[in-house]
Structure formats: C-alpha cells, structure tokens
Amino acid sequence: MANDLTAVRQPIERAQGLPNEHYIDEGIFEEEKYAVLFASWAGLAVAADVPEIGDAKPIEFLGIPLLLVRDRENKVRVFQNSCRHRGMILVSEPKKIEGAIRCPYHSWCYSTAGKLVSTPHVGGPGHNTHEAINKDDLGLTEVRSHIWFDTVFINVDGAADPFEVVHADLLARWKEFDKPMYHGGTESHFDLNLTTNWKLAIENYCESYHLPWVHPGLNSYSRLEDHYNIQEQGKYSGQGTLVYQQLKGPDDTVFPDFEGLSEQVGYRGRVHRHLSKCPTRRAA
Ligand code: FES
Incomplete structure (x- = not known):
C-alpha cells in the first residue's frame, strides 16, 4: 500500500512533495x-471545553467516539464514549453529569472517574449484582491523555513515549511561557x-x-x-x-x-x- 518515499525523504533542498x-x-x-x-500525541480539545466539575463533552476523533470529562477531583479525563455492557454511546451531547454517567440503554452507571458503580437488575429483577460481573474490571476505557497549556493531547494506542519525552524540544522552546494559563472560554474560541x-x-x-x-x-x-x-x-x-x-x-x-x-x-x-x-x- 505505502508508496516509495525515497524522493520525499531527501534533504529539504531537493526533496519532493508527497505523492498524490x-x-x-x-x-x-x-x-x-x-x-x-x-x-503519537494528537491534540483533541482544550480543558476549557469542560470548565466545571462534572462537565462532559462527547468528541468524535477519527471515527472513535470519545468523552471528555472533568471528574469530581477536578481532573480532566478522556474515555471511550461507549458502555462496557453492550457498547451504547453514553453521552450524546455536552452536559453536566449530576450524579453518575448513566447509560441510556440498561442504566449501568459510571463515576466521572470511569469506575462502574451500579448495574441495576443485572442478576435478575431486583438483583443489582451478579457473581460474573466484577465492577472493578468493567470501568470505562480511559484514553491516555496529557494536558499542556490547557490543550488536551491523547495517545490512542497507549504506546507512545511520554509527552514530555516526545516533545522535549517543544517544551524547552516554550519554557518561558510556562505560567498559569487561563482560557478565555467561548469568547476566545472559534471552529x-x-x-x-x-x-x-x-x-x-x-x-x-x-x-x-x-x-x-x-x-x-x-x-x-x-x-x-x-x-x-x-x-x-x-x-x-x-x-x-x-x-x-x-x-x-x-x-x-x-x-x-x-x-x-x-x-x-x-x-x-x-x-x-x-x-x-x-x-x-
Ligand atoms: S449498553 Fe449500557 S447498560 Fe447496556
């Protein structure tokens, strides 16, 4: 499938552009x-997209449904936006999570930190547990993320070197700006x-x-x-x-x-x- 990129990889003075x-x-x-x-690390959002505790915003990233959440500890997290039961999309529009993230299909509930906290009737009517359902194994799937200057970067395959290693040159170049950053909210945003x-x-x-x-x-x-x-x-x-x-x-x-x-x-x-x-x- 891949083209021969020898001509592209030449020194910049004589390199050719990518094939069509x-x-x-x-x-x-x-x-x-x-x-x-x-x-590697790809930019997904800004943390200001979920400014308050409990805020959640669904974002599709290259075909993957993701969920940006600010959890109860004020930590911004990225999860796969699908239920561990049958894969239902959990949150379909930006909202504030008032208790737990509740799946609209069979009402399994997750904390804002991704932990599975309730599985109503999973053991039969009126029985909310089942010996085969280990809640600790069935939390939301979290996507590796890193926030730098309020930008939320994600590493989808989870195998990249740490952000600080991959982007060591970038961090060094911007070191003088390494100060508390405040995003201007919707007034400072455009699509x-x-x-x-x-x-x-x-x-x-x-x-x-x-x-x-x-x-x-x-x-x-x-x-x-x-x-x-x-x-x-x-x-x-x-x-x-x-x-x-x-x-x-x-x-x-x-x-x-x-x-x-x-x-x-x-x-x-x-x-x-x-x-x-x-x-x-x-x-x-
Ligand atoms: S698909 Fe979410 S509870 Fe069933």
Whole structure:
C-alpha cells in the first residue's frame, strides 16, 4: 500500500512533495491515521471545553467516539464514549453529569472517574449484582491523555513515549511561557471546519511563502522576510516570526502581556507543528 518515499525523504533542498495518493487515497489515510495520529500525541480539545466539575463533552476523533470529562477531583479525563455492557454511546451531547454517567440503554452507571458503580437488575429483577460481573474490571476505557497549556493531547494506542519525552524540544522552546494559563472560554474560541486532507492544513502553517498574496494585512507588519523555520527532520516542522505586535482595540486597548518575558521571546510570534513520526514535508 505505502508508496516509495525515497524522493520525499531527501534533504529539504531537493526533496519532493508527497505523492498524490497521500492526499486522496482512503487506504493511505487509514495507514497514516494509525502510524501518525494514533501512535503519537494528537491534540483533541482544550480543558476549557469542560470548565466545571462534572462537565462532559462527547468528541468524535477519527471515527472513535470519545468523552471528555472533568471528574469530581477536578481532573480532566478522556474515555471511550461507549458502555462496557453492550457498547451504547453514553453521552450524546455536552452536559453536566449530576450524579453518575448513566447509560441510556440498561442504566449501568459510571463515576466521572470511569469506575462502574451500579448495574441495576443485572442478576435478575431486583438483583443489582451478579457473581460474573466484577465492577472493578468493567470501568470505562480511559484514553491516555496529557494536558499542556490547557490543550488536551491523547495517545490512542497507549504506546507512545511520554509527552514530555516526545516533545522535549517543544517544551524547552516554550519554557518561558510556562505560567498559569487561563482560557478565555467561548469568547476566545472559534471552529474551523476544513474539507481537506489534514496534511494540507498542517503544511499551510509550516510556510510563510503565501503571506504576501493570501494575507497582505498580516504581511504588512510580519513580512515574509521576518519569518524563520523551526524544523528537525523526522520530528517537527514549523515557523516563527521575529516581529510581534498586538492588535489594538477601538480605544487603543491591548491584552496584557506575560510578565517577565525576555525581550527575545516577548516580541516574537510562533506557529509550531510537531509532527512526530511524520518525517515528510513539502519542499518550499
Ligand atoms: S449498553 Fe449500557 S447498560 Fe447496556
């Protein structure tokens, strides 16, 4: 199924782009889904999607029904959104879990930490236990997750190296910003629906070449020549800009800056995409 990618893996100066099949072929999409997105850390949501204890939000991720939950201990967790009994979808729209997560089919109930807590009539009418049903073995299936800067990353296959190891360079680069983060909630949120192969969107953010023509406003103060590349073959690719200016409101107000940032960091902007296990990118 996989193409010969020798021409793609050449040094950036003479590398060729990915073959067309990598953008349109369902079989290759499936291969990449497992090899890239399930085998490493993928962004799923922001913790602010479930701002209060008990909040739950169903999210479908590449065909997998997932459930984002803020449990009673204020910990954000990701579960498979399916019941351990017969696989019913547990939560079909964002809601606050008032007691337990109750399956709408036969009412098995789970705590917000995923523990199976009740199995009504499972041993026959009026008998809520059965010797063959061990609740400790039948909790919700939790998906490995890691939160960094309020972003919830998941590792679907559970076998990736720890987030801090895979993204050690990224964490080091952003260390100066390692301060308490507050998400602005719905006012700071927008949805971007793209009908395209995911790599085209990623590749767009890895180059500034298009700015003069597609974003002339942005290019007027963060010009093509102000940008620089951040890349390590086989690990990540992205870009930064050497200039940064805040947009001003109608009365010249701006958002407050972080305190204590170095001059070098405080006036740069960055777009960065870590592509662990995705060693290719288009030649400029
Ligand atoms: S499928 Fe959930 S309780 Fe039966």
